[in-house]
Amino acid sequence: MHCTFEFDMNNNKEIYEFGKVAKQANGAVLLKSGKTVMLATVVMDKNPVEEDFLPLTVQYIEKSYAAGKIPGGFVKREQKPGDFETLTARIVDRAIRPLFPKGFLYPVVITVMVLSADEEADLQVLALNAASAALYVSDIPIRTAVCGIRVAKIDGEIVINPKLSQLENSTLDLYLAGTKDDLLMIEMRSIGTYEPEILPPSMVDPMLDPTLAEEVVMIKNPNAFDEEELSNIILQGKEAINSACSEYEKYFIEVAKEELEVEIKPEKIDENIWTYVDEIYKDDIYKAINAMAKSERAQHLEEIVKKIAEDEIAKEQGWEEDTIFKVVDKYKRKIVRDMILNERKRADGRGLKDVRKIDIETNILPSAHGSCLFTRGQTQALVVCTIGEKSAAQMYELLTSKGPEYEHFMVHYNFPPFSVGEARPIGAPGRRELGHGNLAKRALEPVVDVPEDKTIRLVSEILESNGSSSMATVCGGALALKAANIEIKDLVAGVAMGLVIENDKYAILTDIMGLEDHDGDMDFKVAGTKDGITALQMDIKLGGIEANILKEALIQAKEAREHILNIMEDAAKKIEINEENLPTSKTITVHPSKIAQIIGQAGKTIKEIIEKFEVNIDIEREKGKVKVTGKNKPKVIAACEHIKTIAQKEEEKIPQFKEGEILKGKVKRIANFGAFVELPGGIDGLLHISKLSSGRVEKVEDVVNIGDEVEVEVLNQKGHKIELALRQVFK
Template sequence: MHCTFEFDMNNIKERYDIGKVAKQANGAVLLQSGKTTMLATVVMDKTPVEEDFLPLTVQYIEKSYAAGKIPGGFVKREQKPGDFETLTSRVVDRALRPLFPKGFLNPVVITVMVLSVDEESDLQVLALNAASAALYVSDIPIRTAVSGLRVAKIGDEIVFNPKLSQLNESTLDLYLAGTKDDLLMIEMRSIATYESETLPSATVDPILDPTLAQEVILVKKPNAFKEEELAQIILQGKEAINTACQEYEKYFIEVAKSQVEVDIKPEKIDENIWTYIDEIYKDEIYKAINSMAKSERAEALTDIAKKITQDEIAKEQDWDEETILKVVDKYKRKIVRDMILKERKRADGRGLKDVREISIETNILPSAHGSCLFTRGQTQALVVCTIGEKTAAQMYELLTSKGPEYEHFMVHYNFPPFSVGEARPIGAPGRRELGHGNLAKRALEPVVDIPEDKTIRLVSEILESNGSSSMATVCGGALALRAANIETTDLVAGVAMGLVIEGDEYAILTDIMGLEDHDGDMDFKVAGTKDGITALQMDIKVGGIEASILKEALLQAKEARIHILDIMEDAAKNIEINEENLPTTETITVHPSKIAQIIGQAGKTIKEIIEKFEVNIDIERDKGKVKVTGKSKPKVVAACDHIKTITQKDEPEIPQFKEGEILKGKIKRIANFGAFVELPGDIDGLLHISKLSSGRVNRVEDVVNIGDEVEVEVLSQKGHKIELALRRVFK
């Protein structure tokens, strides 16, 4: 049965066609919004997997033809997904995964294909809405709608689902996903703005050049958000999502397929094993929990399970090691959660609000532009900053963009297996690595003042991981930028928060470690400056989170962030910048009339400066701007000082010749169009090929050669430009 539904909610008009296409899938919808068309399908395998995990796969795929484009590159078809496709797949996965009950083991594949695109459409919002609708109307036993919502702040106005052009004017980019009852996911970044300021020029003498003594510059404003304001905006968004989900469910239930039987395998805990562990091995499991490294803890729990299998009762009851290990893991989870909720302490002895010990070392890599080794507990990130030219930017193309775009600030996150004690080779970065790198970039980008002619790349190598490695990347990245002498408006720190909730009891955890991430109910990452939040990411494992708990978590994260920033500020004061390593650009402004002195006759002066100081020089004649770039800051500064010295000298007086005056000179240089003659007064004149003879001359060298002494007549003079005619050559 083909049905069509139209919705106009939260500033988005959507049309859903159900039962029209892809009818062999368990569920499918065709979503249209403006010129954007998406196909979302859901397919479930009837055979469950043996492993105890949800085998859910989400694929978001953009087709080039959707924007009237042919794929670039040698192969003219879509290849591996780009970063935006990967991150969007991850967003949809994180929002829909909580809907599946524990014990759902049938493989499910959700595919969203973009078939046509409107350049103003928010593809991440539409992708989630389409995927949720396809899942809702399918025969898979899930009847909960999820809605995505983008929130912007333009001026003082909160705007739901802004057009992409409006988002460019916003100071906030907040993405929410939730059901009619619960908020499931948050992604947020603040967007920096620029304000113009008129300042006295640092390079122009106001007495010599009063017209250039002041210059207008753009000053970056980070726009970090206060916790209370952000919590209020999130609450408004939650209410909008609630309304949307109720509308979806009201109409989609009419066409939803009859649900198929799916064998939900409930968690089975052998009570006899549980009781035996509680009586005999409780203290040993406590001790194993204190093995803070993931690999050590896993090994200790495995050893306990093996030990139990050797006990008489295990042999009598025929308990196998795999079953015992599952019970041990569940018992460990109970201990961890009980300690937190009842004793208000954690496995490593910390209080709920305590941050692990932090150590910071900067510029430990001699040849790198900037580096920071940031260690928090047993999480360690080595973050390295590299400064490149503008041409080193990463080129990418979005489906909604008219042409290629360039990324001048990159954050790449690597998670080698040895960081958690796993014996695996390093492979290509996956969704998790891309997601963590993107989160760190969103946290740092508002405070980084990227020179317009530069590209900055941060690489985070996670050397050890026991929770919150993405936030260690933020902290290490902020200091690596400072270590590379990159201007930042503020330092940025990040902290991962956790939540344990049982009924009406709950506990918010600061700076969670891997154990608490695994056994807790929330992963909540908050990054920002002392002024407020620049980036935020939340994933909830239980049904949702109350607004009051969310606000409390934000304020508790603020306490931790300020504590970490205090430590980072002390470390920043002790940074020793290796200026010999740093590529440097200095721009000085002179009066436009002085540019000729810098260039010199036939470029002689500027060539000497470039060779002597090993720099590159770019000149904007009209504005009098001289940009000096080099690999060594001392040499760049010395070149600038030399240029200032040249421009402060009195310009030599230009000799003045009369028309028809006869002069003697020497041929200095030959070109195809004529010869340059060195005249009295150390100035050159041009002897055009047409002025070498009364007849036709094919080659200048047929008449004169370099070094010849000649007698010439002055035809005209305009400043430095002197035109000559040949009278005779002295042989």
Template structure:
């Protein structure tokens, strides 16, 4: 039966159609919002798998034709998914997986295809809503709808489902998904911006007039979110989700198929086997927990299963391997949770609020621009920072973009099998690796001082050992690796993974969880930020819901841990010895625009000789007289700059720049008139800039209205930084 539904809520109008296309699927919908059209299908195999887990596969696929494009490259068809597609698939999976009933083991595939795209579409939110609708109206036994809501913040006000432009112009990107009753998943990033304040007397564009940079006050800051502000934003999202999910379920009921009677397998262990394990193997279980507190590998539990299997009663009663494994696992889980809730201690002896011991070593790799070995308990990340030039940026295409974009800050996370003691093949990054790298990037990027940054940055995290939250170790190590590479960072960022154990009215919030607690706990909650607030957050709730009061308590406990870790990181940062000899360097200075030809030389001969001699790159701006020199080392860049300044000043050697007395009148000669002012030659043969706003009290169209080249005028120096000298007239010309 074909049905069409229209929704107008949460600042968005959406139309959903079903029964028209993809009718062989268990469930299929076409969602439209503006020019965006998304097809979502849900398909289930009738036969369950033998292993006891939910084999759910989610694929979000962007079709190039959706934006009127042909795929670039040699192969003119869609190939492997891009990072955005993979991350979106992961987001949908994490939101929908909790909806399936326990004991459901039939393979399910959810496919979301982008067929047409509008420039301002929030594709992740729309894709999730479409996937949820396809699942809900299908005959697959899922009876709840999920809704996704994005919260932005601009001018201090929270905005529900902002446009993409409004989102990036603001300071917050918070995505929350849930049912009408419970939150299921949260992702958040602070959007780093730089405030620029210009003195009211200087009405100029700093990009057009870099010579006046000393008259522009730049105040960079990190847009962290306070814990109480985050709770307020999540509360707003929860209300919007409840409204949307309730409406979806009420309206979609008309088109929903009767649910199939799918067998659900008993996930609880056999009580008699559980009793036997508790009676005869509790000492082994406790020893296994001690070992599992030091490793994610879990070989100790496998050994106990083997022991039980060899017992006479197991053979007599014909217990299967799966029954024994479930029973041992249940006893282990009960013991882990009882220790925490009843004894107030964890498997490794810590209290709920304790952070594992931390050690930090920086710049241990002599040929690497910046490096940090961050170890927290049995989790260890080696994070390296490499600096490059503009050609090293990662080019990518967004389906909503009109041209290629460039990623200037990259975070790549690798998780080899040896980090957990496994002999597994090392291959390309999977969804987990991409997700963890993206989380670390979101945490660190807001702290980069982009007013001072002039390099492409690649962070690589090699996880050498893992037992709980290697992504947060990547954040901590990455922040220090940036510092070790002398990258301008506004603040250090630390990350910590939080957990929750809850039974009836008892609960315990756990700080710095290890793999054992992640597996047997009820929440996985990663928080990263500076001493002043949160820059990134990722949360998956396993128990079906969490109160805002409990969330606030968890955030406050995470803040305590973050400040503790930041204190250790701050001491490590003070001890950093930068690898100056291997760091690439750049220097920018200004000369009179008519001197640029001297640097280039006849047919480019001079500039080629400088590049070859000093092994540097040189960029010249003929209009503004800007010279930018970049190279593999600070010494080579400085030598090249000195050589260029010597050429400009004559004689092939660098002249001594006189230090002028501020506000002392002196005579100068107008050397060059440009759109934004005049270059004036001062005593000693150096030039200063007299900006057009300083030539006349009234507005003039061009400096030539009042000045001519060769004219002598009386000026005063207002500021001097090396070659950069800003001037004013000693007395008005008019």
């Protein structure tokens, strides 16, 4: 049935069109918003998989033609997904996945294609809404709508679903997803703001003309949100989601297909095996749970399973090893959760709020610009900072951007299999690696003011993983920046929070390890400074979270963050910066007229400087800026001094005139504000238009022309600057 619904809410006008395209899919929708058109489809395989997991795949694909572009590169068609596409698909997946019931084993593929793009549209918000609509009206038996919104804070006001141009002026970027009853997912980052600041001559390193050195620069101020404010904003966003989902469901039900009959495979636990394990192997499982290393715990549990399978009763009853393993795994989960809820005790003996032991070493790599080995419990990240030139930035192009953009601060996260004891070769980074790297970047970016002429890259190599390696990346990344002598406004730390909840009992866990992530009900990563939160990411496994629990988790995370930051601050004080490794750049200012002497005839002088001091030199002629860059700091300084000497020698050659002195010269050049007169000694003086006559002069050429010989009076001389007044013209 062809049907169209139009919604105007949360600052978005959305038109959903059903029954027009992709009719062979289980569900499909065309979503239009402004100039944006998206096609979302849902297809389900009729045959369930044997494994006990939800085989859901989400694809988000941007077509270049949607923005009137042809793909760049040699092959003129869309290639593998870009980072934005991968991260958007991940967002949709995380919001949709909780809707499927436990035991749903049919492969499902959700595809969202951008067919037309509006440069002001928030494609991540629209992608989730389109995917949810296609799933809701399909014959797959899920009748719960999900809505995504973005929340900004602009000029102190909360704005729901801002335009992309508005988001540039926001201090907050908060993405929320949920149903009419529950909040399912949070992605948040704070955005640093820039304010103008005038640098005095002493900071710009003026040389011959201090008036040229004073400069207005944009200084970055980090923003962080305290827990109370952020909780209130999230609740405000949750209300907007609830009302939107109610509206969607009210109308979408009219065109929803008749539900298919699908088999929900119940979680079967053999009661006989459960009883046997409880009576005979309870203590063994307790010991396995308390094994410190993740790999040791898994090995102990496998040994218990094999031991049970070899028992006489197991052979008599025909218990299969796979069945025993499932029972042991569920029994292990019960013990872990019971310990936390009833004994307020965790598998490794910690209290609910305890952070694992932290060890920090900095600059352990002799040839790297900056490095930090951050270890927290059995999670270890080696984060390395590299400083490059501006040209080393990562070029990328978004569908909504007018042209190529450049990323000057990069965070790359690698998760090799050996970090969890798996015997697999290292492969290309997947969605998880991109997502974790993006989270760490969002946490650190507000405090990093990348120099205008630099590019900074952080690489996190996860060497061991048992709980929140992304937050270890944040901590190690902040210290690696410090170790590379990069100015950051504040240190940033991150911690992963967990939740176990059953009926009216709940426990919030600080610094969760892998076991608690696997058997818990929430994964909540919070990063920030001592002033507040700069980034967070939350995924709920149980269908939603109460407002009071959310706020309590944020407060508990703050306590942990401050504890970690204290340790990091102590480590930062002990950093020994390897100056010899760091690329050094120094900018000096000379008068633009001296640039020619620094370059020399046919570039001879500047080439000699580059070869002699092993540096690179960039020159801005109009501003008289000379930037010297090299790997050796003493050589950079020596090159700067050499350049100053060249300029000073030229300065010494400037003839000196007395105020009121009468001179003869020739008009060399004319501008709309006056004429330049060549004086004795080959130096030029400025004859301003106001000094051509006692009366008003409309046009310089009305009084003098190029080549005219003139008599002038010296009004003022400051080095190379000479102001003149016209006395007479010799025609």
